[in-house]
Amino acid sequence: MSRLEGKVAVITGASSGLGRVGAERFAAEGAKVVIADVADGEEAVDAITAAGGDASYVSCDVTDEESVKSAIDFAVEVYGGLHVLYNNAGVMLSEDDNPVTTSIDTYQKTMDINVLGTMLGCKYAIPAMQATREKDGSVGSIVNVASFVAHMGAATPQVAYTASKGAVLAMTREIAVIYARQGIRCNALCPGPIMTPMLAKFLSDDAKRNRRLVHIPMGRFGDPSEIANGALFLASDESSWMTGQSLIIDGGITAAYVTPE
């Protein structure tokens, strides 16, 4: 039996990057996947369909309450319920720097997408999951994407991004405790650096990439499939006694004080 058989999953920001790979993996494991993204997701849908999976795209801006509500409604209308919300959409803006130089505009935009977006997903997914539970007895699972920077400082610097991921982690714990006895689990996924379009923008040459690699004990960037594996575990019933936790997948970064030669 596939690991997400019979589940309906909404994945935000799944037209590209980690969300896209997660969508493909979830569909391969039997989930019906709704790709909710501001960017067009039809190509991702086609790839999933060609591989024998079931997916749909809905245009969604996670900072817009009506848009998020419509995306959740779409999932319920098309697939008959909701079991998983993978709150993956997020940005790391190039103007994000230290607290002295970072503009309020950059700070606010980061917070709106990364934090408000996560909250709005939960706001509309939770009632939909509860209604689904009434029908089929399922436990809903919310997977919020934070980052290893929610656990430690980095001299990168990206003050707004780091603050936003700390907020996602704290919100995850709060939601987990509120709904622990009401059939909804909520966990955070904390990736280390993965070479998606988001990171490729910042680590654009060998010198920059090598500077970052020095801090990764395993000596390499992660592969998107390694994050999808973690998301799959948290989304599925395999993590049934796990809520309010942070699953860090980072090649050992947060374990290290000094990295090996």
Ligand SMILES: NC(=O)c1ccc[n+]([C@@H]2O[C@H](COP(=O)([O-])OP(=O)(O)OC[C@H]3O[C@@H](n4cnc5c(N)ncnc54)[C@H](O)[C@@H]3O)[C@@H](O)[C@H]2O)c1
């Ligand atoms: N790549 C990494 O190294 C890394 C590390 C830690 C955490 N993360 C987190 O993982 C998540 C995915 O990152 P990624 O590297 O795949 O990024 P990405 O930039 O490759 O993809 C992000 C996706 O989110 C979508 N998106 C952006 N704003 C949106 C909005 N307002 N509404 C809906 N969708 C929106 C984009 O269109 C895009 O498809 C993010 O939350 C990011 O912070 C990434």
